[in-house]
Amino acid sequence: MCGIVGVVSNAPVNQLIYDALLLLQHRGQDAAGIVTQHERKFFMHKAKGMVRDVFRTRNMRALPGNLGLGQVRYPTAGNAASEEEAQPFYVNAPFGIVLVHNGNLTNAHALKAELFNTDHRHINTESDSEVLLNVLAHELEKATRGADLGPAEVFAAVSGVHRRVRGSYAVIAQIAGHGLLAFRDPFGIRPLCIGRSKDGTVMLASESVTLEGTGHVLERDVAPGEAVFVSLDGKIQAQQCAERSQLSPCIFEYVYLARPDSVLDGISVYQARMSLGETLAQRVISVVPPTEIDVVIPIPESSRPSATELAHLIGRPYREGFVKNRYVGRTFIMPGQAVRSRSVRQKLNAITSEFEGRNVLLVDDSIVRGTTSREIVQMAREAGARKVYMASAAPPVRFPNVYGIDMPTKEELVAHGRTVEEVRQIIGADALIYQDVDAMKRAIGSLNPAIHGFDASCFDGQYVTGDITDGDIARMNEQRVTSHEGDEDTSRLALPNATEA
Template sequence: MCGIVGVVGQGGVNQLIYDALLLLQHRGQDATGIVTEQERKFFMHKAKGMVRDVFRTRNMRALPGARGLGQVRYPTAGSAASEEEAQPFYVNAPFGIVLAHNGNLTNAHALRRELFENDHRHTNTGSDTEVLLNVLAHELARATRGARLRSEEVFAAVRAVHQRVRGSYAVVALIAGFGLLAFRDPYGIRPLCLGRGDDGTVMVASESVALEGTSLHLVRDIAPGEAVLVRAGGEVESAQCADHAQLHPCIFEYVYLARPDSVMDGISVYQARLNMGETLAKRVISTVPPSEIDSIIPVPESSRPSAMQLAQKLGLPYREGFVKNRYVGRTFIMPGQSARKKSVRQKLNAIGSEFKGKRVLLVDDSIVRGTTSREIVQMARDAGATKVYLASAAPPVRFPNVYGIDMPTSEELIANGRTVEEIRAWIGCDALIYQDVEAMKRAISAVNPKVTGFEASCFDGRYVTGVTEADLAAMRAGRGSAEEREDAPASRLSLPNAETA
């Protein structure tokens, strides 16, 4: 999960990209980068850290031009510690291309070998974004064969990318002197939308909130398999570049990842979470009688809509029992289990009066590793709760996610290979209630009935792009453990070969 934005404007776009990245900061806190283009020259600044820390006045002044793109990174491939793997990435041939990417390629290991052995292109990092950029560059070179670049050749290159690449990818790229290219994988797993300002500025971004928060208007979502080309003057061309495109957006976007004020593929994230709370209420009633619950308390922030709707359906008081320190990042996307454990009590503090002598139902958006849930349940007990029940607005996370969410191995998932009762005992709550998988899908698709399928592999184990055990093993090896990622060297130089690619 990363956040990406691309802009073609009427004047300097550096501030607009910066503002959009601030609105997408929840999608990645590890690193960020902006590149702009002026007179066929790219200007780039990227580094580890948050948007507000990476870009100072001197950096912004060094980013001139009316076209540009940016990214906030949340690492799921390569090294979290390497500043070289911050995006965007650049290649000088053909034409000069910079690219940023949200998602995860499931066949990156095979593509690296193809790039080296067949395409004679070198990749210097463990990032699958660099792989994707080089595949696009190679296909652009093949499509043009040294001739002048036209829209038809760009779309042909994207068609070839779809044929070679597997996994999830929403992409923004600048082709020097030509325009901004954006495209989405044939299943539309990762989100990407198109907007326009009153002055003719065109923006593509991961979430609609980046458009609305910068005074642009949402035009539409980019379709699965579609490529959109924005020329220097703001003219927009598009083409369907996948043979069998079908929409299967990542369901975890609606559960947790996206901001509630975003709309993705015609689905309001906020309404989806309300609906999930309503269906969860039925599960709660079958497990814990409402008469045995004194109040409903959300675990801030993503679970609030579900908790409010759940409380309304059960006719119980909704209470804010935890105060969040907004200056600590989201624990789910912090690299390293030790960092997550340490941050929970720094991030949340219990309001004693809401727990002392009470039977409380805590509502969280999901339970992934279980460490945070265990800490929060203990916090409620320490604050004086007599009973602590826990409800998850999402079903048990039992399978690795390979499409850009930090769930790389089954061993890290609390629900993998355990019964609900075993999970309850480990977390330490008096009752544990999970959402039903099919009920969750129905609740979200009810907001937009045209969306009939979802990528929900972490819940149901079905990978829409097809994933082999070899793919999973290669991704685990490329990702490494959380602790290894924290201690990874700052940079590396290696040539791929048949044994190591």
């Protein structure tokens, strides 16, 4: 999962892209990069770290031009320690292309061999984004065969990319001297939208909040399989480039990943989380009578909309029982579970008066490994709670995600191969209530009837691309970013919540 942005303007874009990346910081904290174009020359700066740390005044001054793109990186494959794998990526032929990518290619291994043996292109990193860039470059070369490049050739090249590439990909690319190209995979798994400001600036970004926060008006989402070409003068041309397409966005975007003030594919993320709270309330009532619940407390931050709606519907008070320390950076993983548990207490502190002598219902957005949930339940008990019930706004996470979310392997998922009762015992709660998979899909899907399905593979094991085998998952697990002593925690649980970005 990453955040990407591209801009075509009649004024310098370096500060605008920087501001946009700050609004996308919740989508990746490991690295950031910006590239601009001035007189057919690219100017790039990228490094590991948060946006505010990567870009200093001297770096910004070295990024001239009215056209550019940027990315915040959250690695799911490759080498998280390598600054070479920070994006954007660049190739000099044909034309000169730079690219940023959000997603994960499920056939990157086969493509890499094909690029070397057949296309005679060199891949210098372990990043699937570099593989995608070289596939695009090769298809552009085929489409032009030495001739001029126009929208027709660009769209033909994207069609070639769709035929060869599998997995999830929202892409923005700059072609030197020509303009900006953006496209989504045929399932629209990862989000991408387009907007315009009053002065004619065109912006493409992962989330609508990026447009709104920088003075742009959201016009629409890029359709699955569609390519959008923005010329240097801001003229937009678009074409469907996939033989078959269907909108099946990743449902975990609405559960956790996206900011609540974003609208993705016509669905308000905030409203989606409210709807999850509504359906979760029905599940809670069937397990724990509301009269046995004294207070409903969210686990900060992204569970708050679900928790407020749930509390309202079951008629119990909503309270803030945990305070999150916003100034604790990414925690470091060291040997031993005790350190992982201690990191939870560094990030959260319980307000004793909200727990003491009460039966509390804790609401979280999801439960992945279960270690954080177990520690939070224990914190509630230590604060004096009589009983601790846990409700998850998402269903049990039972399967790995292969489309760009750094979910653990299935062996690390607390719900994999276990019953709800077994998970309850592991986390130590007096009751555990999960969202229902079908109810989740209905609740979010009802907010936009044009969406006929979601990728909910980490919940139901159904991968929308239809080409994922156990062997593919095993190979991708080998390529996952792994943590060692002294490494930062790059798991989904280490990400700051969207409202903090």
